[in-house]
Amino acid sequence: MKIILHIWRQRNCKDKGKMTRYEVPNVNQEMSFLEMLDVLNEDLILKNEEPVAFDHDCREGICGTCGCMVNGMAHGPLPGTTLCQLHMRHFKEGDELYLEPWRAAAFPVVKDLVVDRSAFDRIIAAGGYISVATGSAPDGNAVLVPKENAECSMDAAACIGCGACVAMCPNASAALFTGAKIAHLGLLPQGQPERDQRAIAMVAQARQELFGSCTNIGECEAVCPKEIKLEVIARMNGDFIRASLTGR
Amino acid sequence: MELNSNSPTGPIETRWERHRFNLKLVNPANKRKYNIIVVGSGLAGGSAAASLAELGYNVDCFCFQDSPRRAHSIAAQGGINAAKNYHNDGDSIYRLFYDTVKGGDFRARESNVHRLAGISLNIIDQCVAQGVPFAREYSGYLDNRSFGGAQVSRTFYARGQTGQQLLLGAYQALERQIGMGAVKMFPRTEMLDLIVVDGRARGIVTRNLITGTIESHFSDAVVLGTGGYGNVYYLSTNAKGCNATAIWRAHKRGALFANPCFTQIHPTCIPVSGEYQSKLTLMSESLRNDGRVWVPTTKRDKRVPSQIPEAERDYFLERKYPSFGNLVPRDVASRNAKAVCDEGRGVGESGLAVYLDFRDAIERLGASVIKERYGNLFDMYNRITGEDPYKEAMRIYPAMHYTMGGLWVDYNLMSNVPGLYVIGEANFSDHGANRLGASALMQGLADGYFVLPNTIGDYLASNKLEKVDSSHAAAREAESSVHAVTRKLLDAKGTRSVDSYHRELGKIMWEHCGMARNAEGLKQALALIPPLREQYWSDVKVLGAGEELNQSLEKAGRVADFFELAELMCRDALDRNESCGGHFREEYQTPEGEAARDDENFAYAAAWGFQGVGQPPVLHKEPLTFEYVHPSQRSYK
Numbered sequence: 001m002k003i004i005l006h007i008w009r010q011r012n013c014k015d016k017g018k019m020t021r022y023e024v025p026n027v028n029q030e031m032s033f034l035e036m037l038d039v040l041n042e043d044l045i046l047k048n049e050e051p052v053a054f055d056h057d058c059r060e061g062i063c064g065t066c067g068c069m070v071n072g073m074a075h076g077p078l079p080g081t082t083l084c085q086l087h088m089r090h091f092k093e094g095d096e097l098y099l100e101p102w103r104a105a106a107f108p109v110v111k112d113l114v115v116d117r118s119a120f121d122r123i124i125a126a127g128g129y130i131s132v133a134t135g136s137a138p139d140g141n142a143v144l145v146p147k148e149n150a151e152c153s154m155d156a157a158a159c160i161g162c163g164a165c166v167a168m169c170p171n172a173s174a175a176l177f178t179g180a181k182i183a184h185l186g187l188l189p190q191g192q193p194e195r196d197q198r199a200i201a202m203v204a205q206a207r208q209e210l211f212g213s214c215t216n217i218g219e220c221e222a223v224c225p226k227e228i229k230l231e232v233i234a235r236m237n238g239d240f241i242r243a244s245l246t247g248r
Numbered sequence: 249m250e251l252n253s254n255s256p257t258g259p260i261e262t263r264w265e266r267h268r269f270n271l272k273l274v275n276p277a278n279k280r281k282y283n284i285i286v287v288g289s290g291l292a293g294g295s296a297a298a299s300l301a302e303l304g305y306n307v308d309c310f311c312f313q314d315s316p317r318r319a320h321s322i323a324a325q326g327g328i329n330a331a332k333n334y335h336n337d338g339d340s341i342y343r344l345f346y347d348t349v350k351g352g353d354f355r356a357r358e359s360n361v362h363r364l365a366g367i368s369l370n371i372i373d374q375c376v377a378q379g380v381p382f383a384r385e386y387s388g389y390l391d392n393r394s395f396g397g398a399q400v401s402r403t404f405y406a407r408g409q410t411g412q413q414l415l416l417g418a419y420q421a422l423e424r425q426i427g428m429g430a431v432k433m434f435p436r437t438e439m440l441d442l443i444v445v446d447g448r449a450r451g452i453v454t455r456n457l458i459t460g461t462i463e464s465h466f467s468d469a470v471v472l473g474t475g476g477y478g479n480v481y482y483l484s485t486n487a488k489g490c491n492a493t494a495i496w497r498a499h500k501r502g503a504l505f506a507n508p509c510f511t512q513i514h515p516t517c518i519p520v521s522g523e524y525q526s527k528l529t530l531m532s533e534s535l536r537n538d539g540r541v542w543v544p545t546t547k548r549d550k551r552v553p554s555q556i557p558e559a560e561r562d563y564f565l566e567r568k569y570p571s572f573g574n575l576v577p578r579d580v581a582s583r584n585a586k587a588v589c590d591e592g593r594g595v596g597e598s599g600l601a602v603y604l605d606f607r608d609a610i611e612r613l614g615a616s617v618i619k620e621r622y623g624n625l626f627d628m629y630n631r632i633t634g635e636d637p638y639k640e641a642m643r644i645y646p647a648m649h650y651t652m653g654g655l656w657v658d659y660n661l662m663s664n665v666p667g668l669y670v671i672g673e674a675n676f677s678d679h680g681a682n683r684l685g686a687s688a689l690m691q692g693l694a695d696g697y698f699v700l701p702n703t704i705g706d707y708l709a710s711n712k713l714e715k716v717d718s719s720h721a722a723a724r725e726a727e728s729s730v731h732a733v734t735r736k737l738l739d740a741k742g743t744r745s746v747d748s749y750h751r752e753l754g755k756i757m758w759e760h761c762g763m764a765r766n767a768e769g770l771k772q773a774l775a776l777i778p779p780l781r782e783q784y785w786s787d788v789k790v791l792g793a794g795e796e797l798n799q800s801l802e803k804a805g806r807v808a809d810f811f812e813l814a815e816l817m818c819r820d821a822l823d824r825n826e827s828c829g830g831h832f833r834e835e836y837q838t839p840e841g842e843a844a845r846d847d848e849n850f851a852y853a854a855a856w857g858f859q860g861v862g863q864p865p866v867l868h869k870e871p872l873t874f875e876y877v878h879p880s881q882r883s884y885k
Contacts, residue, residue: 012796030521032632038526038747045745045800050791053799055314057487059527061628062412063318078631085631110458111797118435121315125427129420130379134299134697135370137377140404141334144388145381154381154406157413161317185379 001093003027003036007052008100010109017109019098029089033076034059034066036088053112061085061225064160067167068113069100074164074223082162082225102167105210106174117163119209120177127201128181130190149187156183158226165220165228171212176220178206179232182239196243203240251504251855251870254658255359260345260876264363267659268702272709279304282708285452285467287439287494289316289422291415291689292672293473295696298421301430303701308465309422309431310454312438312489312802317419320475320487321692324411325532325625326395327403328375328689330368335392339400341365346877347398348687351577352652352680353829353845354879355507355853357872359659360677367694372404374697378417382406394537394575395685403686408532408624414689418696438802439494440733441726442470442501442668443716449498449668450716453726455734457802460795462730464723468713469667469704472498473696476651476673478511480810480817481762482754484648485514485530491806492813495655495674503663504855504868506656506676508813509821512683512830513763514649515581518632519601528647529632531625533581533685536574538609538618539642541565541581543602547592553603553641564588572884579682579830579843580884582646586763587841589645596643605641646763650688652679652830653820656855656870660703661695664855666711669704671695676853681829734794737804742787746803749784753777753807753814761818766834770822774815778862781811812861819856819865826850838881847879 002025010017024040031039034056041051056066061082068083070076076086091097099113107115145153157180165176182199185191191198214233221230256263274282282305286297289311297309313319331344344365349356376382376390382404383391392401406413425431436457443451443464451466477492478484499505516536518529542563544556564584566573574581585602588594595601610618615638619626626637633643655663655670657677662669672692679687716723760773784807792798827836827843828850836844852869859865 028522028524031524032526035524035526039524042745042747045789045791048791051800053797057313057318057489058320058323059488060323060529061631062323062409063313063320063487065313065318080627081631085628087632087634089634114797117314121317121423121426121433121435124317124420125423129424130377131424132374132377132421133302134295134374134421134701137370137373140332140372140376140382141389143376145384146388147384147386150381150384153379154409154413157381157406157416158409160412161315184381188379188381190377190379 001027003091004094004096005040006096006098007112009052009112012111013108027088031088032059032084033086033088034084053114055114056084059084062160064162067102067162067164069102069167071098074102074168075225080225080227102163104166104172106172107163107166115163117161119211120161120163120174122209123174123178123202123205124181126205127194127198128185130185131194143189145188153184153187156180156187156228156232159228160226162225164223164225166211168219168223169212170217170219171215173214174206174209174211175214175233175236176224176228178202179236180228183232183235186235186239195239196246199236199239199243203236249664249857249868251656251664251868252658253357253870254660255357256659260358260362263359264366271703271706274705274709276304280306282306283308283467284469284471284704285310285465286471286473287452288319288473288475288674289419290319290321290473290475290672291418291692292674292696293471294319294415294418294422295693296471296473296671296700297431298418298425299697299701300704301425307425307431308434308467310434310437310439312436312457314436316422316433316435317416319415320490321415321689322412323487324689325408325530326534327393327405327410327686328371328414329395329402329684329686330372330404330690331365331402332369332372334390335401337400339402343400344368344402348678348684349680349877350882351684352682353843353882354680354847354851354874355510355828355872356678356680358874358876363699364678364691364694367698368690370698371690371693375414375417378421380406380413380417393534395534398684408622411689414693418693440497440730440805442498443723443726444501444665445716445720445722448666448713451723453730455730458797460793460798462727462734464718464727466716468708469669471669471671471700472655472674473671474674476654477813478648478651480754480814481648481757482750483520483525483528483758485517485528488527491809493806493809495670496809496813498655498665498668500858501665503665503668504656504857505653505816506853506855507653507820508817508856509761509824509831510652510681510829511648512578512650512652513582513646515578515585515646516604516644517647518629519596519598519643519645529628530647530649531629531644533578535604535622535625536581538621539574539604539606540608541574541602541604543588543593543595548599553605554607554639562593569884576884577682577684579832582763583832585646601643601645603641604644606637607641610638648758650683652676652681652683656853660706661700662703662707667707669700671700681831733805733808734801736785737788737790737801737808738794740786740788740790742789744787745789746800746807749780749788750807750810752780753811757814757817761821764832764834765821767822770818773818774822777811777815777818784808784811816856816865820854823867824850824854842881845879851879
């Protein structure tokens with residue numbers, strides 16, 4: 001089948017950028033979305049045109065490197081699916097697709113569909129961890145974790161840090177990302193000692209990075225490829241308010 | 249060259265403890281005076297960078313990804329082994345040691361493997377403390393499952409995302425150190441050369457992938473945790489960015505490359521669907537715990553699997569290996585799948601697939617239990633193939649997955665170049681000729697959290713290292729050679745893309761140096777690769793400039809290294825006239841078709857020295873002795 005693509009081309013962060021139209025004939029149903037972009041790029045190279053820059057790595061939906069807006073939806077139309085796991089059988093002959101990079105003040109465009117998400121790393125560095133130096137841990141079974149807590153913690157920990165939540169949010173808020181880490185660690189007994197401090201530090205860092213505030217719209221949950229729930233934001237707010245009030 | 253493994257002797261149970269006691273220490277107040285470069289931020293590199301910074305060293309950590317959290321360790325699914333014996337099922341450090349030496353087909357160093365088995369206990373403790381959400385029993389205790397190649401339940405897991413959760417644990421520890429200023433992180437920065445001064449590793453040359461700036465970084469020691477080289481084959485389960493450039497360029501600066509032909513094919517991957525295929529997707533072999541592998545008894549049976557009656561199914565692993573059944577090690581499972589496909593009994597469009605069937609497990613345990621255990625893997629299969637594995641058997645085929653070979657290191661994880669340490673999949677040390685499932689995560693973390701932070705101090709404390717900076721001739725030479733390679737790739741202005749060459753190389757390797765090899769095929773590969781490499785340098789087409797984000801240029805440099813490494817892999821495979829583990833030479837097999845080792849002539853690690861592109865490398869042998877686990881024919885019958 002033939003697919004028509006309109007792709008955001010921008011040389012570098014200073015360039016203005018524009019949409020460019022491409023046609024990809026001979027798209028196979030079994031191809032992944034990124035394989036279709038590979039085919040386009042191979043074709044562009046042979047025509048002496050610079051290939052489209054896009055971030056990708058594992059192509060198994062776990063590294064969180066890939067992603068762009070497809071017709072206004074982060075990672076495209078399929079729920080619970082990263083762009084690399086989206087296959088062309090979900091599209092039809094002649095479809096026109098508009099591909100744009102994640103749009104957020106905190107994610108400056110590097111080139112074409114590639115953005116800088118290092119703000120996420122700085123949010124983690126601010127407090128998204130349990131302070132335990134190598135070698136000081138007790139036996140793994142010394143701390144019991146109720147199965148339900150472990151499961152809920154794992155649900156939140158599944159976040160791949162792709163940035164779709166920010167890209168889709170009208171406020172470009174990083175609440176789902178930040179909340180996921182706060183929930184992951186806060187649901188475990190090991191995470192309790194630093195729980196208050198973690199919420200304060202991570203929320204403050206997110207603000208500093210120019211991410212917007214959460215106004216409970218829920219677009220983030222709708223596009224999250226790992227289906228992280230809005231509950232994590234409630235947990236983050238709860239932890240943050242409690243920590244702020246008790247002044248710890 | 250005499251290869252000194254620095255392996256301790258005496259009772260194996262106390263070797264690591266005694267060795268550690270004999271290592272020199274760096275005074276805590278002096279640690280901040282040392283700079284250490286860590287390249288790679290996966291389980292090995294990330295955990296090493298964090299642990300070294302905790303000790304007080306100044307650490308510079310480099311990764312080519314946009315964040316250290318994205319290293320390919322993240323994709324490991326099934327689990328991590330540890331000899332906790334929480335299930336009272338007869339496990340012990342000695343048993344894990346024994347299983348690993350035997351699973352590696354007696355081509356690993358006993359001292360290293362025993363240390364690894366012992367440290368496995370600490371890893372679980374450390375990860376739990378970091379908040380890794382391992383699976384739990386209803387009682388709150390840690391849950392375990394069994395895995396290929398083992399008869400005890402010693403695998404700890406976090407759903408099908410164990411690698412992700414362990415990596416995030418290491419990443420968070422690393423970010424904590426970055427936040428405190430103890431680690432300086434360089435994301436989107438690729439190592440392109442090693443700086444060797446007076447025979448010692450003293451720094452690296454890097455390219456900033458955003459700006460294209462090429463610059464030198466200096467240190468007292470360099471640690472490579474840059475992963476394996478499976479992408480030589482183009483199609484593999486590795487991430488697209490995985491590459492051998494760091495270890496290969498270190499090899500060209502003098503580091504020996506050991507056992508390059510020891511590659512692992514993973515039995516449970518989603519089969520290839522077409523020419524455009526960019527990578528292969530693995531599904532955790534934990535699926536083999538409940539799934540049954542079979543093919544139809546007749547050739548080219550085109551019925552849907554559920555329509556094929558029991559009597560016309562050949563559960564070939566259960567039939568041939570009654571005691572291990574579907575849980576035989578990876579190399580055995582892969583070769584048997586290839587064998588039935590070669591007989592013409594393969595299934596699917598291409599005939600290059602076998603069934604992995606959960607019908608019986610769903611009947612026995614119910615769909616909800618299967619969903620809890622493998623839900624995310626089933627979803628992934630469904631997403632990629634559009635088929636529902638709860639209703640029809642999955643189709644799987646082996647794919648290139650892991651490389652046991654890598655840079656040669658001694659017991660301290662130091663290469664033959666003083667000051668150059670190599671950890672995780674990038675080294676050759678612990679898995680011999682075949683790695684057991686759930687042992688890669690264990691080795692990466694053992695090296696990074698517990699081994700390297702102990703051994704590196706001995707080197708720093710024992711050697712007086714002069715300051716070096718970019719004015720040093722060695723640094724200037726390394727930088728200009730990197731500039732030259734970049735220029736050459738951009739100036740070729742040929743007719744074919746980097747990927748088209750990579751695919752061609754991959755096909756040669758898969759055909760002649762893949763799941764089964766023979767002398768004739770290897771010789772053919774050795775005749776095909778050099779001219780293709782020559783052609784690549786004159787005909788490759790890399791658009792754009794060097795001073796910007798240029799993904800084609802990044803790939804072009806990596807593929808250039810794959811060409812040279814591929815040749816070495818074939819040479820090593822041709823030189824090793826025996827079959828062992830993942831290296832199966834068709835000429836050397838038992839009457840039952842199993843790998844036939846030749847312990848008399850090949851019980852050594854083959855460490856190759858670089859002599860120039862296209863020049864025959866020099867072979868150094870590190871003899872392997874087995875005092876505890878006596879070599880025997882591996883049998884999983």
